[in-house]
């Protein structure tokens with residue numbers, strides 16, 4: 001604990017606020033006593049300068065383009081480990097030993113099936129329902145099936161719920177895809193790793209054997225690693241806020257899925273691919289760059305910019321490399337969308353506007369091209385993001401529930417509405 005303090009002087013009164021140092025990154029000013037001492041709130045819509053919690057899980061240095069999970073750089077996790085390593089690391093805080101990994105793999109694998117009654121939910125949706133709408137509904141409904149892991153005060157139930165969510169999200173996502181394309185559901189197979197199982201549940205059909213392509217499975221696994229967790233982003237903050245009321249973990253993750261869906265957040269991967277398709281060819285890029293710079297035009301370059309990264313998103317670099325690997329493996333020589341994406345990146349990175357505003361490609365810029373090449377429709381892109389981010393949401397939710405200092409999240413406001421006034425009977429209203 002540092003003995004540094006920050007002094008705030010307001011209406012002639014001064015108050016000393018404690019300053020806390022993290023392991024790395026900016027200090028924080030503990031403003032808890034502010035209201036009691038000064039009768040004033042802080043005001044920070046969008047939380048641009050606000051730390052909502054203390055966490056040991058993920059650290060981002062936006063200026064340097066650094067992303068660490070429990071201290072390990074994302075580049076090393078993505079190149080040298082697999083998604084199960086990252087899941088274990090986020091949940092337990094350390095990389096698993098061989099025995100721990102085998103046990104974790106066994107536990108996750110044996111929770112991949114969903115209750116058979118859940119299949120009946122799907123027939124209630126239209127076939128053209130957006131798969132994210134289906135995921136919000138089905139994941140929230142998990143609390144109707146898994147009552148024995150909703151008591152958040154029980155560490156065993158918290159862990160069972162965490163494993164169930166990690167294991168069943170790929171199955172539900174694959175079911176949402178199969179329902180969307182009108183094909184029969186495919187059950188998980190226990191002898192496949194998570195990414196291979198997921199690809200098989202999505203793309204296998206009863207009429208022929210499905211052979212997992214190891215290069216594509218490795219690419220899928222790496223895409224899951226890249227999307228696993230990302231500090232206190234909007235959907236993770238949603239999960240934490242929902243969890244702070246004591247809501248069950250399935251309801252909290254459903255809330256996170258709903259928030260991720262927005263085009264400013266996880267929905268950007270779907271929006272970025274649609275944008276690349278709308279631009280269509282390299283010669284139309286200048287027109288769209290001009291629109292993105294026009295203050296009167298709401299259009300933004302989807303997949304560009306970030307609240308924290310004011311440098312290249314390290315995940316986008318790895319994603320771009322994965323895109324080339326997948327296109328190469330599939331023999332896709334020239335993908336017009338990739339041509340547009342790479343030329344758009346070149347133009348944007350040398351454009352004054354983007355340089356001045358420090359706008360770089362983020363993880364959503366290249367992911368859509370890769371996911372489309374893997375065979376997914378654009379509507380599934382954010383679902384895949386949700387499948388991967390579930391481990392991050394669950395790890396952050398667990399950390400929040402287990403934090404002795406945690407209390408229900410209840411922000412205040414700057415009120416600019418009417419002062420008190422008297423009711424006007426209908427007959428007297430003008």
Ligand code: SDX
Nearest residue numbers: 230233264265266268292300301302303304305306307357
């Ligand atoms: C994700 O938080 C996370 O960690 C999220 C995420 C995760 O892993 O959880 O990383 C995943 O959500 C990545 C971001 C995906 N979203 C998009 O790609 C959508 C396009 N990007 C923007 O909407 C925007 O950049 C945000 C929402 C990502 C960040 O917005 P901020 O931090 O609120 O920044 P801002 O909107 O205040 O923009 C600052 C300036 C503005 O101009 P001025 O008002 O200062 O003149 O930059 C401009 C913006 O107009 N700007 C853009 C732009 N992004 C910002 N201009 C054109 N195109 C863009 N993409």
